[in-house]
Amino acid sequence: MLLAAGRxxxxxxxxxxxxxPLLNVHGRALLDWHxxxxxxxxxxxxxVNTAWLGDQIPQHLDAYWPALADAGRLRYSHEGRDFGHALETAGGIARALPMLGEAFWLAAGDVFAxxxxxxxxxxxxxxASDDLAHLWLVPNPQHNPGGDFAFEESAPASGTGRPLNVGKDQPSAFPRYTYSTIALLKAGLFRAPWCDIAPGNPDGVAEPLVALLRRAMDAGRVGASLYEGRWTDVGTPQRLAQLNAEWMVPLSRC
Structure with missing residues (x-):
């Protein structure tokens, strides 16, 4: 699932x-890179979920990826059309859950990786594991120096371990990293007792993902890996301009 609903x-x-998610990095929309x-x-x-200017996203993707679209492998959850607003990450996933499998990839449409x-x-x-989520964590960027989660690395050779529900104002014996907004998730995370949104989110409840993740972390049901490759949260015009100036990536790579 690709997240593309935000304002x-x-x-x-x-x-x-x-x-x-349709802003260009080196001649290709962020969504197209993903x-x-x-x-x-x-x-x-x-x-792909949509809300703000939502009609533009299927127009672009169906034209750019016709083989996927024609095969019915590119589907949409139109939150703006159905409810008039975006449902945030957990609400959006809950809405799309009937179209998703029991385990699935998640990536935010506004990151470049x-x-x-x-x-x-x-x-x-x-x-095959008991985990409900597996997150990829990145070194803290300048705009998020305190990170999102503490990380207890259990396998240094592979950079894997457990993220910990430790607040930014709480001391931790473990280093903190930023959530990349790329993850593997299970549908079970969006059911009781972790989530109280009705199946399919028929009421259009807007809810962020972080509270669900923290509950699952406390139960030892979330894993994580460190990712130290190229990654940018394209959150401001300045970051977009800098990215286009610095990351000279040949389009032929993908």
Missing amino acids: GERMRPLTDTTPK IAALQRDGVNALI PDFVFDAGRARAFA
Whole structure:
């Protein structure tokens, strides 16, 4: 599932006329970079949620990825059309859950991570585990110096371990990292006791994901990996401009 419903307030005025995930990095929309990587790694069934300027997203993607669209492998959850607003991450996933499998990839449409590998072996191992989520964490960028989660690394060779529900104002013996907004999730995370949104979110409840993740962390049901490849949260016009100036990535890579 690719998240593409947000308003992108900090990206204004660019997002007054263009959804943030359709902003270009080196001639390709942010969403297209993700889809290219997913296709490269064998993920060929996608759900995209929409809200702000939502009609633009299927218009663009169906034209850019006609084989996926024609095969019915590119589907949409139209939160704006159905409810008049975006449902935030947990609410949006709950809404799309009937279209998703029991385990699935999640990626935010406003991050640039062209070299991230959507590893099929990792996805299979996750599906067979008791974990409800597996997050990829990145070194803290300048705009988030305190990070999001403490991280207890259990396998240094592979950079895997457990994220910890430790607040930014709480001491921790473990280093803190930023959530990349790329994850593997299970449908069970969006059911009781972790989530109280009705199946399919028929009432359009808007709810963030972080509270569900913290509950599951406290129960030892969330894993994490460190990702130290290229990654940018394209949250402001300045970051977008800097990214286009610095990351000279050949389009032929994907």
